Amino acid sequence: MDTSIPSSELEALDRVVVRFAGDSGDGIQLTGTQFASATALAGNDLATFPDYPAEIRAPAGTTFGVSAYQIQFGAGSVLTAGDEPDVLVALNPAALKVNLPAMREGALIIIDKGSFTPRNLQKAGFESNPLDDDTLTKYQVLALDISKLTLDAVDPFGLSKKEALRCKNMWTLGLMLWMFTRPRKPVIDWLTNKFAKNPVVRDANIAALNAGHAFGETAELGFHLPRYRIAPARVEPGEYRTVTGSQAIAWGIAAAGLKAGLKVFFGSYPITPASPILHELARMRMFNIETFQAEDEIAAICSAIGASYAGAIGVTSSSGPGIALKTEALGLAISVELPLVVINSQRGGPSTGLPTKTEQSDLYQAIFGRNGDAPMVVLAAATPGDCFDTAIEATRIALEHMVPVMLLTDGYIANAAEPWRIPDIDDIPPIANHKPAAGEITPPFNPFRRDPETLARPWVTPGMPELMHRIGGLEKSAETGNISYDPANHQKMTELRHEKVERVARFIPPQKVSHGDETGDLVVVGWGSTYGAIDQAVRLARSEGLKVSHIHLRHLFPLPANLGELLAGFDRVLVPELNMGQLATLLRDRYLLPVRQLNKVAGQPFKVREVLEAIHEAVAQDAPKAAE
Amino acid sequence: MNKPVKLSPKDFASDQEVRWCPGCGDYAILKGVQRTLAEIGADPATTVFVSGIGCSSRFPYYMATYGFHTIHGRAPAIATGIKLVNPKLDVWVITGDGDGLSIGGNHLLHALRRNVDLNIMLFNNEIYGLTKGQYSPTSEPGTRSPSTPYGSIDTPVSPCAFALGAKGRFIARTIDTHQKHLPDVLKRAHAHAGTSFIEIFQNCIVYNDGVFDDFAERSVRDERTIEVRHGEPLIFGTARDKGLRVDPTACRLTVVEIGKDGISESDILVHDETNPHLAQMLIEMRGPDFPVAIGVIHCIEGETYAEAYEAQTREILKKSGEPDFNSWIRRGHVWTVGKDGAHPEPAAE
Numbered sequence: 004m005d006t007s008i009p010s011s012e013l014e015a016l017d018r019v020v021v022r023f024a025g026d027s028g029d030g031i032q033l034t035g036t037q038f039a040s041a042t043a044l045a046g047n048d049l050a051t052f053p054d055y056p057a058e059i060r061a062p063a064g065t066t067f068g069v070s071a072y073q074i075q076f077g078a079g080s081v082l083t084a085g086d087e088p089d090v091l092v093a094l095n096p097a098a099l100k101v102n103l104p105a106m107r108e109g110a111l112i113i114i115d116k117g118s119f120t121p122r123n124l125q126k127a128g129f130e131s132n133p134l135d136d137d138t139l140t141k142y143q144v145l146a147l148d149i150s151k152l153t154l155d156a157v158d159p160f161g162l163s164k165k166e167a168l169r170c171k172n173m174w175t176l177g178l179m180l181w182m183f184t185r186p187r188k189p190v191i192d193w194l195t196n197k198f199a200k201n202p203v204v205r206d207a208n209i210a211a212l213n214a215g216h217a218f219g220e221t222a223e224l225g226f227h228l229p230r231y232r233i234a235p236a237r238v239e240p241g242e243y244r245t246v247t248g249s250q251a252i253a254w255g256i257a258a259a260g261l262k263a264g265l266k267v268f269f270g271s272y273p274i275t276p277a278s279p280i281l282h283e284l285a286r287m288r289m290f291n292i293e294t295f296q297a298e299d300e301i302a303a304i305c306s307a308i309g310a311s312y313a314g315a316i317g318v319t320s321s322s323g324p325g326i327a328l329k330t331e332a333l334g335l336a337i338s339v340e341l342p343l344v345v346i347n348s349q350r351g352g353p354s355t356g357l358p359t360k361t362e363q364s365d366l367y368q369a370i371f372g373r374n375g376d377a378p379m380v381v382l383a384a385a386t387p388g389d390c391f392d393t394a395i396e397a398t399r400i401a402l403e404h405m406v407p408v409m410l411l412t413d414g415y416i417a418n419a420a421e422p423w424r425i426p427d428i429d430d431i432p433p434i435a436n437h438k439p440a441a442g443e444i445t446p447p448f449n450p451f452r453r454d455p456e457t458l459a460r461p462w463v464t465p466g467m468p469e470l471m472h473r474i475g476g477l478e479k480s481a482e483t484g485n486i487s488y489d490p491a492n493h494q495k496m497t498e499l500r501h502e503k504v505e506r507v508a509r510f511i512p513p514q515k516v517s518h519g520d521e522t523g524d525l526v527v528v529g530w531g532s533t534y535g536a537i538d539q540a541v542r543l544a545r546s547e548g549l550k551v552s553h554i555h556l557r558h559l560f561p562l563p564a565n566l567g568e569l570l571a572g573f574d575r576v577l578v579p580e581l582n583m584g585q586l587a588t589l590l591r592d593r594y595l596l597p598v599r600q601l602n603k604v605a606g607q608p609f610k611v612r613e614v615l616e617a618i619h620e621a622v623a624q625d626a627p628k629a630a631e
Numbered sequence: 632m633n634k635p636v637k638l639s640p641k642d643f644a645s646d647q648e649v650r651w652c653p654g655c656g657d658y659a660i661l662k663g664v665q666r667t668l669a670e671i672g673a674d675p676a677t678t679v680f681v682s683g684i685g686c687s688s689r690f691p692y693y694m695a696t697y698g699f700h701t702i703h704g705r706a707p708a709i710a711t712g713i714k715l716v717n718p719k720l721d722v723w724v725i726t727g728d729g730d731g732l733s734i735g736g737n738h739l740l741h742a743l744r745r746n747v748d749l750n751i752m753l754f755n756n757e758i759y760g761l762t763k764g765q766y767s768p769t770s771e772p773g774t775r776s777p778s779t780p781y782g783s784i785d786t787p788v789s790p791c792a793f794a795l796g797a798k799g800r801f802i803a804r805t806i807d808t809h810q811k812h813l814p815d816v817l818k819r820a821h822a823h824a825g826t827s828f829i830e831i832f833q834n835c836i837v838y839n840d841g842v843f844d845d846f847a848e849r850s851v852r853d854e855r856t857i858e859v860r861h862g863e864p865l866i867f868g869t870a871r872d873k874g875l876r877v878d879p880t881a882c883r884l885t886v887v888e889i890g891k892d893g894i895s896e897s898d899i900l901v902h903d904e905t906n907p908h909l910a911q912m913l914i915e916m917r918g919p920d921f922p923v924a925i926g927v928i929h930c931i932e933g934e935t936y937a938e939a940y941e942a943q944t945r946e947i948l949k950k951s952g953e954p955d956f957n958s959w960i961r962r963g964h965v966w967t968v969g970k971d972g973a974h975p976e977p978a979a980e
C-alpha cells in the first residue's frame with residue numbers, strides 16, 4: 004500500500020459497497036473474487052454477493068448475460084454485501100442498464116465508454132447513449148475508454164484483439180485496487196500461478212493490472228479521481244482467510260470424517276449451485292474421502308446409502324430439484340436407520356426455477372417432503388464460515404443418532420466469500436459412532452435393538468463376523484428386525500422413528516439470542532443466509548432505541564427445546580424469509596404464536612433496509628394477544 | 632477373519648419362511664445360489680445380497696448372509712456404494728426384468744460401464760409378478776396383460792444385448808431349473824473381477840407360465856439351446872449333431888448339420904468369449920431357426936473400478952505425502968491478526 008500518500012488526499016470511509024458488472028465473458032466473477040481477496044488481505048471485514056446468469060455463455064452484450072459481483076467491506080463488522088452500491092463498475096451498456104435501478108443518488112459509476120457502441124447500446128435496450136443524455140445526471144460518472152486503454156497496455160504482447168480485450172477486467176481491477184488502496188501483490192501472485200503455463204497471457208494481464216493502477220496514480224483527467232482508505236477491522240486474534248460456503252461445507256465434511264476416524268463417501272450429481280462442494284472434495288482424496296459422480300441424483304444418494312451401510316459416512320449433495328429426486332431413497336435411509344448427510348444448496352424454485360439465484364424455499368421439502376411418516380433432522384447454515392461448523396454438526400448427529408440429516412445452505416452463502424478465522428482441527432472434539440466392538444454383540448441379535456438414550460440402532464456392517472442380518476424398506480419387527488406387517492408393530496416403529504428424531508433436541512445446545520435481550524417488544528427469528536441482513540437491521544433498530552432482538556436458528560428440526568420459552572419472552576415475533584413463509588408456518592404450528600412474516604422471493608438476498616422497515620411496522624402495531 | 636468350516640448349502644439358508652408362489656422358478660435359483668456359495672467356500676459374513684423391488688428382490692431375506700432389500704431399480708447404485716467402500720466384500724445384486732431394465736435401467740447401464748466388481752443376477756420372467764401380471768420391458772410384442780388387454784405393442788429389450796452395449800465385460804445366461812448349468816455359470820461370474828451380468832430365464836408360474844418352454848423345458852432343452860464354452864466348438868442337439876458357422880456370404884451365423892454336405896466337427900465355429908461381435912450374434916439367436924445360447928457368452932478381463940481407483944489413490948498419496956488438514960485449509964492467502972485485535976498493515980505496495 005502506498006503509505007507515502009498523505010492521508011489528507013485519502014477520503015476515510017467506514018464501509019463501502021462496490022459492484023462490478025459486465026458481460027458474462029468479461030471475467031467479472033474473477034475480478035470480484037480477486038478484489039475480495041486483496042480486500043481481506045488489507046484487513047477489512049467483508050461480505051460478497053456473486054450474481055451471475057444461468058447460461059454459461061449467454062449472448063454477448065444482452066441484459067440477461069450480465070454478470071455481477073458485489074462486495075461490501077469496512078472497518079467494522081460486515082455481514083451483508085450491502086443494500087445499495089456506492090460504486091458501480093459497468094463494463095458494457097447492458098451492465099449499466101441492469102444495475103442502474105439499484106444505485107443510490109450520488110453514487111460513483113465507472114463506465115467503459117469504449118464498449119458503448121451503437122450495437123451494444125441497442126442490445127442493452129438504450130434508445131440513446133446514456134453518456135450523452137440525462138440518464139446519469141444523478142450520479143458521479145467516470146467514463147473512460149477502458150477497452151482502448153487496455154489494448155494500449157497489452158500492445159507489446161502481440162495478442163489478438165479478442166485476447167487483448169479479455170485483459171480489460173484486470174485493467175479495471177488495477178484501477179479499483181488503486182482507488183481503495185488495496186495491495187496488488189496477491190493478484191499478481193494469483194495471475195502468475197494461474198497462467199504459469201502461458202507466460203504471454205500472464206504478462207499481458209499483469210501489464211493491464213499495472214496500467215489500470217498507474218492510470219489512477221497519474222491520470223490527468225481534469226478532475227479529481229477519488230481515493231479511499233478503509234481502516235482494517237478489529238477482529239478476534241488468529242489466522243484468517245476468505246472462504247465461500249461451498250468450500251466451508253466441503254472442509255467441514257472432511258473434518259468430520261477425520262474426527263470420526265471414518266471414510267467419507269460423497270455421492271453426487273452435478274447441479275447448480277451445489278457442484279463446487281463436489282469439486283473441492285474431489286481434490287481431497289488423500290483425506291480418506293471418496294467422491295463418486297453418479298449417473299443421476301438417485302444413484303448419488305443410493306451410492307451414499309450403500310456406503311453408510313458398508314460403514315463409511317455417506318454424504319450426498321444437491322439443490323432442490325435434485326433433492327426431490329432423492330426423496331424415495333431418503334425414505335429408505337430413514338426406514339433402515341442409517342447415518343447419512345444430505346446437503347441442499349437451495350436455489351429459486353419451483354421446478355428448474357432460478358438455478359443461479361438464492362432462495363430458502365426448500366424448508367417444507369426438507370422437513371415434510373417424503374411419503375409416509377418420515378421425520379428427519381434438519382439444520383441450516385447461516386454464513387459461509389458457519390457452513391464449516393454446521394457440516395460437522397450434521398455429521399455428528401447422523402453418526403451419534405443413526406439418522407439421515409438434511410443440511411440446508413443456499414446459492415447466496417454457497418458462492419459468497421467472507422473472512423473466516425481458520426480453526427485448528429485439533430480443537431474439534433471427536434465424533435463417536437454406534438459400530439459394535441468385536442464380541443460386543445453376539446448372535447442372535449436384533450439389528451433394531453436400540454441405545455436407551457438416543458434410540459440409535461447398532462451400526463453392524465457387512466464383514467462383521469457372526470452378525471449377518473437382512474434389512475430393507477419393508478416394515479421391520481421392533482423385536483427381531485425381520486419383516487413385519489403387524490399393525491401394532493407398525494404403530495410402534497413409526498412412533499420410535501419419531502421419538503428418535505425428537506430426542507436429538509436433548510443433545511443439541513439450547514437456543515441463544517443472537518443479538519439483543521432475552522425479552523422485549525419484538526423478536527426477529529431467522530434461519531440460514533438471512534443472518535447478516537437481520538443482524539444489521541436489528542442492530543440499527545436497537546440503536547434507535549427499539550426493544551428488538553434477533554434469534555437465528557441452526558436447528559430447524561427438531562427445534563431447540565427452549566425455543567418456545569424464549570419466544571414467550573417477546574410481545575411479537577417477526578420471521579423474515581426468502582420464501583412464502585415456511586418457518587413462520589412451523590413456528591405457528593409448534594408454539595401457536597401469531598407470527599408476522601416478511602417474505603421475499605426475488606432471487607436476491609434481503610436488503611438490511613427491507614428488514615428494518617418490517618421491524619418498524621411490526622413494533623408500530625399493537626402487540627397481538629396470545630393465541631385464542 | 633477366521634475361516635469357518637466348510638459350509639453346506641443349508642447353512643446359507645436364513646430362518647425366514649420363503650414366500651414365493653409354489654412352483655416359482657425363484658426357488659430353483661435360490662437353491663442353485665446356496666449350492667454355489669457352499670461349493671466356492673463363501674464366507675457368509677463377507678457376502679452381501681442387494682436387491683431392488685419385485686418378486687426376485689425378496690431373495691436377500693432368504694440368505695443367511697448380509698442382505699439389503701432396497702428400493703425399486705436402485706440396487707446396482709446401492710451395491711456400488713457398498714463395494715467401493717469395502718472392496719473385500721462379495722456383492723451380489725438380485726434384480727428382475729422390470730426392476731433392472733425398466734425403472735432401474737440407468738443404474739444397470741452405469742454399473743456395467745464402470746466395471747464395479749458386482750455379480751448382477753437378472754431374473755427374467757418377461758412379466759411383472761409382484762404387481763400382478765403387467766407386461767414388462769422384455770415381454771414379447773402382443774403380450775396380453777391387465778395393462779395391455781389388447782396385447783403389448785412395443786419392442787422388448789434384450790437384457791444381454793443391453794449389457795453388451797453398456798460395455799459389460801462378463802455376460803452370461805442360464806435357466807432357473809438347469810441345476811447343472813446354473814452353479815457353473817455363477818461360479819464363473821463370481822471368479823470374474825468386474826461387473827458380471829447373468830440373465831436367468833425364470834418361469835413365473837402364475838403370470839407367464841411356460842413363456843420359455845420352447846427352449847428351456849427339460850425335454851427340448853438339449854435340442855433348442857446351445858451351451859457355449861470358451862475354446863470349444865459351438866455344437867448342440869441331443870445327438871450333438873448340429874453346430875454354428877459363420878455364413879461366409881453374409882456376416883451372420885447359420886446352423887449346420889455335422890456329417891451333412893461334407894461338414895465335419897472341425898468346420899464348426901469355436902466359441903471365443905472375448906469376441907464381442909460373436910457375443911452379439913449369439914445373444915440375438917432365438918428359435919425356431921436357432922438355438923438359444925446359454926453359458927458364458929462374453930468375458931474379457933479388465934481393470935475394475937475399485938482397482939483403478941486404488942491405483943490412482945496410491946499415486947495421489949505418493950505425491951501428497953502425509954496429508955495435513957490444517958495446512959490444506961490454509962492454502963492461499965492467509966493473514967494473522969495479533970493479540971490486540973488490530974490488523975497488521977498489509978504488505979506495502
Ligand code: SF4
Nearest residue numbers: 652655686760835836
Ligand atoms: S408371481 Fe411369479 S415370479 Fe412372483 S413369486 Fe409368483 S410365480 Fe414367482
